[in-house]
Structures are given as C-alpha cells and as structure tokens.
Amino acid sequence: MIRKAIYTNENEEKLLALGEEWNFHDAKTNEYLHGLHPYPAKFIPQIPRLAINKYTQEGDTVYDPFCGSGTTLVEASALKRRSVGTDNNSVAVLVSKVKTEIYTSDDVNDLRCFLQSFEAMLPSAKLRRDLVTEDKNFYYWFSTETIDHLSKIKGLILEVDENLRELLLSVFSSIIVKVSYQDSDTRYARKDKVITSDEVTRSFIGKVKKVIKEIDSSLGYCQLDSKVYQADSRNVSMIDGESVDLIVTSPPYLNAYDYHKYHRQRLHWLDADIKKVRTTEIGSHDQFTKKNAVAQPYFDDMAMCFSEWHRVLRSGGKCVIVIGDAIVSKSPVYVADTFCDILTRQGFSIVERSIRRLKPTNRSFNVKNSRMDSEHVLVLEKV
Numbered sequence: 001m002i003r004k005a006i007y008t009n010e011n012e013e014k015l016l017a018l019g020e021e022w023n024f025h026d027a028k029t030n031e032y033l034h035g036l037h038p039y040p041a042k043f044i045p046q047i048p049r050l051a052i053n054k055y056t057q058e059g060d061t062v063y064d065p066f067c068g069s070g071t072t073l074v075e076a077s078a079l080k081r082r083s084v085g086t087d088n089n090s091v092a093v094l095v096s097k098v099k100t101e102i103y104t105s106d107d108v109n110d111l112r113c114f115l116q117s118f119e120a121m122l123p124s125a126k127l128r129r130d131l132v133t134e135d136k137n138f139y140y141w142f143s144t145e146t147i148d149h150l151s152k153i154k155g156l157i158l159e160v161d162e163n164l165r166e167l168l169l170s171v172f173s174s175i176i177v178k179v180s181y182q183d184s185d186t187r188y189a190r191k192d193k194v195i196t197s198d199e200v201t202r203s204f205i206g207k208v209k210k211v212i213k214e215i216d217s218s219l220g221y222c223q224l225d226s227k228v229y230q231a232d233s234r235n236v237s238m239i240d241g242e243s244v245d246l247i248v249t250s251p252p253y254l255n256a257y258d259y260h261k262y263h264r265q266r267l268h269w270l271d272a273d274i275k276k277v278r279t280t281e282i283g284s285h286d287q288f289t290k291k292n293a294v295a296q297p298y299f300d301d302m303a304m305c306f307s308e309w310h311r312v313l314r315s316g317g318k319c320v321i322v323i324g325d326a327i328v329s330k331s332p333v334y335v336a337d338t339f340c341d342i343l344t345r346q347g348f349s350i351v352e353r354s355i356r357r358l359k360p361t362n363r364s365f366n367v368k369n370s371r372m373d374s375e376h377v378l379v380l381e382k383v
C-alpha cells in the first residue's frame with residue numbers, strides 16, 4: 001500500500017494552494033519562552049499567531065483544549081488576549097503554566113541569586129532518595145549515579161520560593177530525557193549512553209542560564225490572565241459556556257504518539273498520576289496500533305470534545321484545527337474529512353480548509369505509520 005500523508009475526498013491541489021498561507025518554513029520559532037521545553041508535535045508559533053490575529057481582538061479569550069507545551073497560550077498572551085488551556089498530561093500543564101506566568105525584573109534577579117547559591121550548595125547537597133519513585137523500572141532508564149544526582153537537584157529546587165519553583169521544575173523536566181537512557185523525546189526505547197553527574201549539572205545550569213536570558217529579553221510579553229487546567233478535554237466544565245472567542249488547537253494525531261510514554265520519566269520526577277495520564281490520552285499509538293484496531297473510538301472521543309467546544313465558544317466564534325490523517329490496521333483514515341462531518345453535524349460551519357506542508361526536516365513527525373509531510377488546517381465557525 002502507498003503510504004500517503006493526506007487522505008481527502010476534496011480537491012487536494014486546491015487545498016494545497018490555499019494552505020500556502022499556513023506554511024512558515026523559515027520562521028523563527030524560539031521567541032519568548034517557546035523553547036523552554038521539548039514537546040512532541042509542538043505547533044510552530046506562527047500558526048496560532050496568524051489565527052489569533054485573523055479572528056480575535058485585543059482582550060478576547062483564546063482556548064486551546066490540547067495545549068501541550070502552551071504555544072497557543074503564549075502567542076495569545078503576546079498579542080494581549082486572555083487564554084485558557086487544558087491538557088491531560090502533567091508535563092504539558094506545568095510547562096504551559098510556567099510559560100504564561102507574568103515575570104518581572106525581580107524574578108530575573110531571584111533566578112540569578114538561585115543560580116549562584118545552587119552552584120555553591122550542590123556539591124554538599126543531601127541525597128534525596130525520598131524524592132525518587134519506588135518503580136523498579138526507573139533504574140532501567142537512568143544510572144544510579146544520575147538518579148542520585150537528580151534527586152539532589154530536585155531537593156534544592158523544592159527549597160525555592162513558590163513563584164519560581166515551578167519554572168525551575170520545568171527546566172529540570174526539560175533535561176530529563178537527555179540525561180536518561182531514553183533514546184529521544186519521540187522514541188521510547190533504551191539506548192546506552194554514558195552520562196556523568198557533571199554533565200547533568202551542566203545541562204541544568206546551562207538551561208537555567210538560557211531561560212534567565214529569555215525571560216530578561218522578553219519581560220512583559222504576558223500581561224493578561226492565562227489559565228491552565230489539568231483536565232480531560234472531553235469534559236471541561238470549569239470553563240463557562242460562551243466564554244471563548246476563538247479555539248486554536250492541534251488535537252492528538254490518531255495512532256501517532258504516546259505522550260504518556262515519551263514523558264514517562266518526567267512524570268515520575270513530577271510525582272504525577274501516570275495511570276490517569278495514560279488512560280485519558282486520546283488517539284494514542286498504544287491503543288490504535290493493536291491488532292484489528294478501528295478508528296471509531298478516536299472519533300467518539302473527539303466528538304465529545306467538539307461538543308464542549310460548541311458549549312464554551314460564543315456564537316460566531318471560530319475554531320482553527322491543525323490535524324493529520326492516519327493509518328489504522330493498515331487502512332487509511334480520512335481524519336480531517338471525518339472531523340468536518342462530525343463538526344457540521346454538531347452545529348459548526350466550515351469557513352475554510354486547506355493543507356499545509358511540513359518543513360521537510362521536521363523530525364518530530366518521524367513515525368513509522370505515516371509519512372506525515374503535510375497536515376490539514378480546518379477553520380470552523382459556531383453557527
């Protein structure tokens with residue numbers, strides 16, 4: 001069977017031409033705190049930026065139901081919009097919160113002071129085995145030396161004032177895969193590496209320095225409220241009806257990723273409820289790669305999300321969705337076409353749809369099941 005990236009009954013050439021507007025191949029993607037933490041299938045910031053500029057005014061509210069590393073929320077803040085994000089994964093929630101905090105020059109100074117005292121205190125810091133999970137598998141993914149060293153770093157972070165603790169924890173989380181035996185951020189396989197305690201320290205300090213620089217150079221980009229909730233997007237009762245002006249999101253791609261696995265060691269270090277993260281994840285590769293799997297449960301889950309989107313959006317509010325097609329049990333799944341069918345049945349109308357090409361070097365989409373060199377952009381309106 002030919003592995004295509006796109007399956008649609010629409011005119012593909014026409015959709016590709018319309019998608020030119022959404023291709024940002026040479027764009028800078030590390031402004032603000034966008035580069036704080038690796039995240040699989042992250043938006044390039046220019047996508048939510050274009051959507052927010054096109055469909056909202058200053059002071060409006062933008063919602064991302066699958067906020068991941070918070071790209072939509074950061075862009076909304078930088079454009080003086082309020083933002084709300086939900087994600088079922090604790091790593092996503094921590095990183096999104098931290099990126100949309102309002103930092104001041106006092107915080108930058110406090111971070112510099114932390115760094116100084118951290119470097120002085122680390123050599124004599126206490127071993128904190130109490131901060132290490134009891135999961136025996138943990139030692140398959142890290143050397144004992146690295147676990148001990150990370151426990152000391154985490155111990156020192158926990159002594160920091162609350163306002164900067166989460167920022168430092170997300171820096172800590174950002175280096176976890178690099179200092180573990182996990183192959184990469186999108187490959188959950190063990191690879192032998194030699195990692196010394198000095199390298200762990202250097203990674204952490206280097207990242208803190210980078211973050212201080214980034215915060216210092218972009219002070220004031222967040223001025224309005226941003227709320228981030230750890231929630232299953234099928235039920236977001238904490239968000240009021242008709243309170244959102246625009247939804248911009250990239251839902252989990254069907255049968256492509258296992259966010260609970262890629263972040264598993266981070267989730268351990270953050271004391272997260274891993275089982276809950278795993279069992280609430282929509283579309284995971286684990287679930288849909290099983291023998292004789294069918295795509296329908298994915299569309300049932302997404303239909304529940306769409307119904308929540310309809311409730312929280314104001315009338316006339318737009319919804320911009322970036323999504324790829326998939327293969328399940330060796331059969332192509334027309335994900336974007338099916339989304340359009342479900343959404344129109346649920347009270348949305350299609351404003352425009354197109355196909356954007358991914359940058360040829362985009363490695364985050366390097367999965368066996370699909371070439372994923374392009375993805376759909378759907379714009380809908382609540383009628």
Ligand SMILES: C[S@@+](CC[C@H](N)C(=O)[O-])C[C@H]1O[C@@H](n2cnc3c(N)ncnc32)[C@H](O)[C@@H]1O
Pocket residue numbers: 039040041042043044065066067068069070071072086087088089092231232233234249250251252253259280281282283
């Ligand atoms: C394609 S990623 C979003 C990436 C994001 N746009 C960014 O720039 O980082 C999809 C996200 O959906 C989240 N997710 C999966 N199932 C979910 C659920 N039931 N409720 C909320 N979020 C979920 C995953 O944890 C992941 O962060």
